[in-house]
Amino acid sequence: MVAALTPPYPHAVDPEKGTVSREIFVSDAVYRDELERVFGRMWLFVGHASLIPNPGDFFVSRMGEESVILCRDRANAIHVFLNTCRHRGMKVCRYDQGNTPLFTCPYHAWSYGTDGQLVGVPQNDKLYSGVLDRAQWSLIEVAQMRNYKGSIWATWDPEAPSFIEYLGDAKQHLDFALDARDGRAGGSEVICGVQKWVVPSNWKFAAENFLGDTYHNVSHRSVDLIGIGPSARSGVKGRRDPYQEGGYDIWVNYPEGHGLHSIMRAPANDYIPAFRDNPAIESYYEACHTARKARLGEAARLVALTGTVFPNTSYHGNQPRSLFVWHPNGAMSTEVWRFFLVDADAPAEVKVFLRSYYMRYSGPAGMTEQDDMENWNYATAASAGTIARRYPYNYQQSMNAIQHNDPVPGRVSLQITEENARNFYRRWQDCMNATSWSVLR
Numbered sequence: 237m238v239a240a241l242t243p244p245y246p247h248a249v250d251p252e253k254g255t256v257s258r259e260i261f262v263s264d265a266v267y268r269d270e271l272e273r274v275f276g277r278m279w280l281f282v283g284h285a286s287l288i289p290n291p292g293d294f295f296v297s298r299m300g301e302e303s304v305i306l307c308r309d310r311a312n313a314i315h316v317f318l319n320t321c322r323h324r325g326m327k328v329c330r331y332d333q334g335n336t337p338l339f340t341c342p343y344h345a346w347s348y349g350t351d352g353q354l355v356g357v358p359q360n361d362k363l364y365s366g367v368l369d370r371a372q373w374s375l376i377e378v379a380q381m382r383n384y385k386g387s388i389w390a391t392w393d394p395e396a397p398s399f400i401e402y403l404g405d406a407k408q409h410l411d412f413a414l415d416a417r418d419g420r421a422g423g424s425e426v427i428c429g430v431q432k433w434v435v436p437s438n439w440k441f442a443a444e445n446f447l448g449d450t451y452h453n454v455s456h457r458s459v460d461l462i463g464i465g466p467s468a469r470s471g472v473k474g475r476r477d478p479y480q481e482g483g484y485d486i487w488v489n490y491p492e493g494h495g496l497h498s499i500m501r502a503p504a505n506d507y508i509p510a511f512r513d514n515p516a517i518e519s520y521y522e523a524c525h526t527a528r529k530a531r532l533g534e535a536a537r538l539v540a541l542t543g544t545v546f547p548n549t550s551y552h553g554n555q556p557r558s559l560f561v562w563h564p565n566g567a568m569s570t571e572v573w574r575f576f577l578v579d580a581d582a583p584a585e586v587k588v589f590l591r592s593y594y595m596r597y598s599g600p601a602g603m604t605e606q607d608d609m610e611n612w613n614y615a616t617a618a619s620a621g622t623i624a625r626r627y628p629y630n631y632q633q634s635m636n637a638i639q640h641n642d643p644v645p646g647r648v649s650l651q652i653t654e655e656n657a658r659n660f661y662r663r664w665q666d667c668m669n670a671t672s673w674s675v676l677r
């Protein structure tokens with residue numbers, strides 16, 4: 237339970253007027269409250285089960301600003317622990333990833349099992365006899381954890397709804413990123429290693445961008461012209477094939493704060509070649525498409541492009557297929573982590589092909605990602621100006637456009653809209669003002 241907030245939060249966002257204060261992108265005070273009220277309570281993406289396939293495997297991740305350990309214990313159960321010793325707080329794990337029977341603190345060598353239990357205390361009998369109840373001093377574990385089709389999510393709040401309830405109707409779109417290309421449920425793995433880098437941006441600029449801001453495609457014009465799509469052919473990215481003969485875009489948002497951009501492909505949903513320079517890759521994807529259509533029928537028309545699961549996890553459902561997290565790293569700093577996904581049982585040559593495509597497109601050296609970072613970095617810096625910060629941003633795009641209730645659940649727009657962003661900030665503001673989860677449901 238946290239105390240009710242006083243202004244400015246109730247006035248920082250005005251979704252009805254379509255304005256958002258620049259202050260929420262630069263203020264240290266707002267940022268500190270976000271860490272508790274948003275990141276301390278919401279479901280956050282932590283990692284992927286494929287990163288820890290064996291007992292004893294661990295992957296060090298983050299929740300908000302804090303280091304956490306995702307690990308698989310000896311009995312094969314997955315845990316998420318705060319990476320801090322219960323004695324004086326030193327990190328008990330200083331590696332990014334690995335396998336261990338124990339997490340031994342480097343400071344005074346207290347040791348914890350991969351199930352979090354405090355199992356070793358130097359000179360225990362002499363120094364702590366009759367005092368230290370080890371069972372009370374395990375690693376701090378998240379309140380709830382969910383392995384959803386291999387993606388691992390966690391929250392610190394025991395009152396939070398289940399992850400599936402939290403995800404709501406955004407589920408079928410996230411599924412597209414997590415499910416096999418041929419429509420089987422789950423089955424993905426992370427390849428490439430996890431790309432991590434820091435950008436001088438507020439985390440919300442990035443999260444908002446992936447709610448379905450296709451309005452910004454103009455900033456990718458140069459890379460679209462040279463062609464860095466999967467086929468590496470110029471102009472392919474802008475070919476708009478989903479629109480042929482009855483296909484259309486949908487922008488959807490949900491009360492939980494999530495928002496996304498997907499495509500309903502043309503009813504015929506024919507395979508459209510995209511890898512013509514590479515017959516082996518082409519035939520793999522064509523076979524996947526055919527199998528998916530046979531397995532899912534009409535539902536196979538849905539192609540999820542981008543989305544953000546509130547607050548800070550985004551996805552590319554199609555290509556470059558990935559989950560990424562905008563870790564808050566200060567009011568004006570974000571640590572970005574990208575997890576690239578492939579079907580675990582895809583042929584090796586498909587994985588090799590995708591690996592080079594992912595790196596060409598994404599990450600600090602990826603050409604499209606560089607465009608986005610330029611925009612967010614300058615926007616963040618500009619928001620901090622003494623004069624500039626007095627003026628709110630405009631979020632009025634498609635304010636009066638009709639919202640449709642079909643063809644998928646959620647509030648659907650058939651034209652580019654900032655309603656997804658207005659909805660995101662409405663939810664953000666509610667979180668900042670809510671005293672507990674019960675008022676957020």
Ligand code: FES
Nearest residue numbers: 321323324341344
């Ligand atoms: S801080 Fe870990 S053993 Fe002292």
Ligand SMILES: [Fe+2]
Nearest residue numbers: 452456604608
């Ligand atoms: Fe972009």
